[in-house]
Amino acid sequence: MVPAALTATAVLTLSGCAGAGSFTSGGGQTVTIAMVSNSQMQDAISLSGEFEHANPGIKLKFVSLSENEARAKITSSVATGGGEFDVVMISNYETPQWAADGWLTDLSPYEARTAGYDPQDFISSLRSSLSYKGDMYSVPFYGESSFLMYRKDLFAQAGLTMPAQPTWDQVAQFAQKLNDPAHGRSGICLRGDPGWGESLAPLDTVINTFGGRWFDQNWNAQLTSPQVEKAVNFYVDLVHKYGEPGAAAAGFSECATNLSQGDTAMWYDATSAVGTIEDPSSSKVVGKIGYVLAPVEQKPNSGWLYTWSLGIPKTSKHTDAAWKFISWMTSKDYIHHVGQKLGWSHVPPGSRYSTYQIPEYAAASKSYGPVTLQAMSTVDPNHPTVQPVPYTGVQFLAIPEFQDLGTRVSQQISAAIAGDESVQTALQQSQQYAETVGKSYQGKS
Numbered sequence: 001m002v003p004a005a006l007t008a009t010a011v012l013t014l015s016g017c018a019g020a021g022s023f024t025s026g027g028g029q030t031v032t033i034a035m036v037s038n039s040q041m042q043d044a045i046s047l048s049g050e051f052e053h054a055n056p057g058i059k060l061k062f063v064s065l066s067e068n069e070a071r072a073k074i075t076s077s078v079a080t081g082g083g084e085f086d087v088v089m090i091s092n093y094e095t096p097q098w099a100a101d102g103w104l105t106d107l108s109p110y111e112a113r114t115a116g117y118d119p120q121d122f123i124s125s126l127r128s129s130l131s132y133k134g135d136m137y138s139v140p141f142y143g144e145s146s147f148l149m150y151r152k153d154l155f156a157q158a159g160l161t162m163p164a165q166p167t168w169d170q171v172a173q174f175a176q177k178l179n180d181p182a183h184g185r186s187g188i189c190l191r192g193d194p195g196w197g198e199s200l201a202p203l204d205t206v207i208n209t210f211g212g213r214w215f216d217q218n219w220n221a222q223l224t225s226p227q228v229e230k231a232v233n234f235y236v237d238l239v240h241k242y243g244e245p246g247a248a249a250a251g252f253s254e255c256a257t258n259l260s261q262g263d264t265a266m267w268y269d270a271t272s273a274v275g276t277i278e279d280p281s282s283s284k285v286v287g288k289i290g291y292v293l294a295p296v297e298q299k300p301n302s303g304w305l306y307t308w309s310l311g312i313p314k315t316s317k318h319t320d321a322a323w324k325f326i327s328w329m330t331s332k333d334y335i336h337h338v339g340q341k342l343g344w345s346h347v348p349p350g351s352r353y354s355t356y357q358i359p360e361y362a363a364a365s366k367s368y369g370p371v372t373l374q375a376m377s378t379v380d381p382n383h384p385t386v387q388p389v390p391y392t393g394v395q396f397l398a399i400p401e402f403q404d405l406g407t408r409v410s411q412q413i414s415a416a417i418a419g420d421e422s423v424q425t426a427l428q429q430s431q432q433y434a435e436t437v438g439k440s441y442q443g444k445s
Contacts, residue, residue: 028057083315092129099132108135138311143350145303145375175242178265187242193251196406209302221434248418278345304395
């Protein structure tokens with residue numbers, strides 16, 4: 001099995017990207033940015049005119065993509081040296097690997113000479129995860145762990161009490177009691193959409209806390225182990241019995257819509273989801289949601305660690321202009337401005353410690369801010385599972401092959417969620433994929 005980054009052989013072509021790295025008719029530079037189309041990123045695009053006004057020599061061009069599409073297109077472009085993008089939105093999965101491959105610009109010198117930028121203010125777990133040999137190669141726009149969101153009003157009406165950290169068995173019992181398809185409400189929403197960063201993200205945390213793992217210490221694949229089979233059966237059964245309609249095609253965005261529109265009683269997902277759930281302009285459940293730590297089984301903590309960050313490919317011809325944009329979008333001033341102009345629920349969470357010291361944000365985030373920081377502080381990517389493993393990463397494995405491996409496995413799981421094959425068949429096929437990857441690591445120091 002070859003890493004997805006290395007199998008890309010064609011130069012990426014995107015509509016709207018023809019001007020990347022070019023000069024505008026006004027004599028300025030065009031900075032082309034590939035960005036994931038989540039809500040906080042759309043906020044940045046809506047405010048980008050202010051950056052252009054303050055920097056008249058720079059024209060911004062955005063390519064906004066869904067998560068899966070963004071990962072594929074950005075990886076293809078950067079890996080092949082296509083040069084379409086001056087700024088790319090990546091994560092703590094890609095950053096250290098791509099830095100080691102020489103694909104990204106070292107941003108630490110830029111941080112050091114940017115007055116007031118304060119890189120030490122970034123949450124330490126994120127700063128470390130975006131570094132290679134002590135230098136940062138991308139900077140966090142927002143960071144997240146995972147937690148369980150639930151309708152406090154529905155729990156009260158049903159006489160149910162949510163623990164501060166429930167077990168998955170308790171979550172299943174709550175989902176059963178609150179499932180009400182006759183009135184268009186599911187007991188829980190869980191991602192089923194294929195993608196190593198979609199359905200596999202929450203599922204991996206379930207596998208971890210159930211005692212499962214992808215590989216043993218000798219890189220022998222473990223996807224047909226009893227622990228993994230139990231975890232995946234639990235996840236698939238929970239979605240089948242009490243989950244949202246069309247779960248096999250539901251990802252982060254679909255579940256966010258379900259909870260914000262009152263169509264589900266619970267949702268286990270990213271802590272950054274509060275930007276949608278607590279937005280009074282679009283959500284019907286503002287103030288009705290409770291937030292608790294990720295459910296557990298055997299492992300005492302099971303939340304993930306992830307950050308959407310901004311980096312500059314080595315192929316960019318406008319590195320200084322690209323950094324000006326990045327430093328604007330990830331600055332303390334930007335966070336304050338978003339809160340004051342768009343509302344404090346719109347603030348990119350989990351990137352800077354100082355965010356949680358802003359009085360207005362502390363007041364607005366009192367139901368979810370403290371649990372977000374607690375979740376992020378208990379994550380240990382170096383010890384993600386109950387048993388020892390040779391890899392790091394909670395909801396992903398920090399190896400180049402995981403983009404392809406994870407996507408293939410997620411497709412099998414999605415097929416099981418859709419009812420097209422059994423969990424046992426899905427895992428048997430997934431085991432074969434994992435064995436191919438594991439063999440390439442066996443015998444290496």
